[in-house]
């Protein structure tokens with residue numbers, strides 16, 4: 253038995269069987285999972301010294317089989333469904349990426365594909381054709397910067413009326429990683445989201461990583477800005493702090509909160525914590541070096557995906573959600589959004 257297998261058997265599975273598995277519904281929907289292949293990359297994003305290249309380092313191959321293998325291993329006994337998409341950065345070719353995602357999702361059950369799209373990437377005609385023919389449910393918005401070099405990027409720099417009119421027409425999912433170091437706490441970002449929500453009421457906006465608010469103070473200042481925007485939901489990928497989610501649930505209906513992982517990232521063993529005013533990934537040893545990643549073997553740890561589940565459960569318990577509402581965080585809330593997408597069948 254390898255060290256990894258031993259860890260799985262003696263630490264991960266007892267923890268899963270005791271604290272995670274029994275509290276999750278039979279089917280879980282992960283609203284944020286990546287899939288990629290080395291052939292998608294135009295530059296090796298992790299071998300260059302380009303600014304930001306060490307921002308989030310994971311493996312260069314993470315295809316559908318890798319995702320499903322991780323999901324089966326981490327959530328054994330559950331039916332795993334995922335909203336999936338490729339690498340949304342300038343390091344990958346969006347056309348090749350989208351083609352791979354569309355085809356891969358079509359041949360597998362319960363994989364719901366989003367195409368990489370964003371301002372200036374595709375014409376309206378190209379977008380519409382790709383959405384309809386590729387059976388995409390919407391967009392994962394392209395990150396038009398390197399790493400964390402997003403200082404003055406606005407929502408308007410990322411999404412134009414070209415993408416949004418089509419999203420509004422077909423009730424598409426628009427999964428957006430908000431820019432800027434101060435995230436959804438930034439008033440310019442907040443206004444950008446409010447404007448999209450008002451101008452395109454049928455588009456289904458999803459803020460990745462809860463608007464990137466990993467810290468309670470961030471969520472405290474961000475949540476009021478989206479309180480009344482009923483077409484804006486939040487995915488919980490990489491959010492592991494229950495207080496963040498508790499503050500969010502004090503502001504919005506729990507139907508707008510969606511369980512999500514951000515695989516492959518939370519297949520690492522550890523937990524995202526915060527120190528002073530920034531998050532830090534505390535992980536076991538043996539992973540690649542990356543920004544804001546601290547490695548140590550001087551702790552017990554299991555998959556970060558479990559910490560996301562626990563944060564949701566702890567927050568839900570604190571605000572006294574009903575059992576049915578808690579279970580819905582992990583499946584039904586997201587499926588309802590997917591069910592509203594109205595893309596016509598290809599001719």
Ligand SMILES: [Zn+2]
Nearest residue numbers: 284286460514
């Ligand atoms: Zn992601």
